[in-house]
Amino acid sequence: MRAADIPYVSAVDQPVVLAGLVGGEEPWAVWPSVVAAGAREKVMSEIAASGLRGRGGAGFPVAKKWSMTASEPAPRYVVGNGDEGDPGSYGDRLLMERDPHRILEGLALAGFAVGARHGLILVRSEYPAAADRLRAAVVQAREAGHLGERVHGSPVDFDVEIVVGAGSYVAGEETALLHALAGLRAAVRARPPYPTSHGLLGHPTAVNNVETLAAVPWIVRHGGAAYARLGHPDEPGTKLVCLSQRFRRPGVYEVEFGVPLRHLVEELGGGLREPYRLRAVQVGGPLGGFLTPDQLDLPLLSEPLAEAGAALGHASLVAVDSTVPAAAILRHAWAFGAAESCGACTPCRVGTRRGLELVERLREPERAGAVLADHEPLIEVLTVASLCAFGRGVSCAVRSLLRVYSDELHQAALTGKGGE
């Protein structure tokens, strides 16, 4: 074995998303009875009662998305988003590789709720094992009678297709994802219309992250109220959080919403491995933001984190130690934006490249001060005028980075070291 297996722990009393991996709950435990009984309303009402929101980063209420899709004319589709592109996140990979049937059962329940006969999951090409496991799981599920025509003696037909992407971060955005599924350029389009009315091939489509789908069987089995009791009143339920290599105990942790980040960093993660010292934590991937160690009392909740300039996103925590120079991490952030912008809108396409040009000039001592000043209007344009969350997110992440590393960057500008 040349690659280490993903370490994972459920830090909640009742594992939900990790119910199969640590809780001993077999997949496909609810689907046969639910579909045979035609209990569509039960699925919808339990999901509504749970307060489940999309776990991919946008946090849209799942029940509302499903209701909107179900109210549109057939044919309808349900789509699982397995395009886990956020550097720092690998919780979806864990689920797709190690518990693919739970995702399929969640997708089947979603399809049943919205009245779709076809489900699709897009898996990124960087995750070949995940695609293999999901495709094998689809075959097994057909053989077991969970998928196909007249499932479990019901009048319901439902089948799933696994589609492998071809290398695009932006394909994780839902309109881009639908283009990728159709084999087209994974460029974003303006919303509205939303995929709930204009999705795959222009038909109503409910797009859910695979982590979201993996929670659905547990909620239908144990009830929405049981799920709603977990987490925080403002944001019920659990979340997979991924800790990066610099932590003493990296891995995937299932935690309840509302826990302080310090609990994740210091107790679950064990702080940083020797000899490193924590300088910043990147929360929520490249569209999230950077926090200083003294901000770790913030709770794992979307709003407080957004107010602190670090969107929760897919909830990865990447520890940045004090040996990484400010300019290097700033260049890394802009380089990601420039490489992965889909190019559909000018502010993002040009702005991310402009950001990369700016940071390269940090090497020129006499221009470093101007470079930092020039960041502000550029960030403003990206934040206000970008078509989708990518441009807005990259700029917000850079803004937080400039704040966290303000002293180092300005000192570097003054001393002419360019932050290196």
Add this chain to the structure above:
Amino acid sequence: MGEPREAFVELQDRLRRPGTGMLDRLRQAQVKDGRIDAEDLERVAGGFGWPVAAVTGSVTYYADFAEGRRGRRHVRVCEGTSCFVSSRGEHIARLERALGVRLGDRAADGSVSLQGTRCLGYCYDSPAVLDGELPASGETLGGLFGDRWPRSGGRGPVGSSRGRCGRPTYRT
């Protein structure tokens, strides 16, 4: 303002043939000689009933197709944030030396190619690579090139890829 129209999406709906098999079909075309050429584009487009422009759009968009010709051995190296923090790009420079090919390039004899990607999802054991479909992770990349890496300044064909500050260059 009316609803936006998407010609290539509407075409698939009219043909009643979703393009969900397109990316796999393009991968098959790429396997043959490491690239997708004009003949491939016409053949694939014809098979799906698409204009060549639609297929060309996909091929020039996705990193797996657009980022140069692939070698018989294709290695993807992670440029994600955790890999960056853990090695500051040193793992990429070392891979370049070990494979004898620069990031984003293919060896002249077609034996190997090296593609950067964000990210491979091994952030708990950074850095990471995919050698074909075989993952390797950790400081020595699971011993993929032996327990010891080629050292900096060695005789590898890309030994000159060090930046002016004495650090390995990191593609930006």
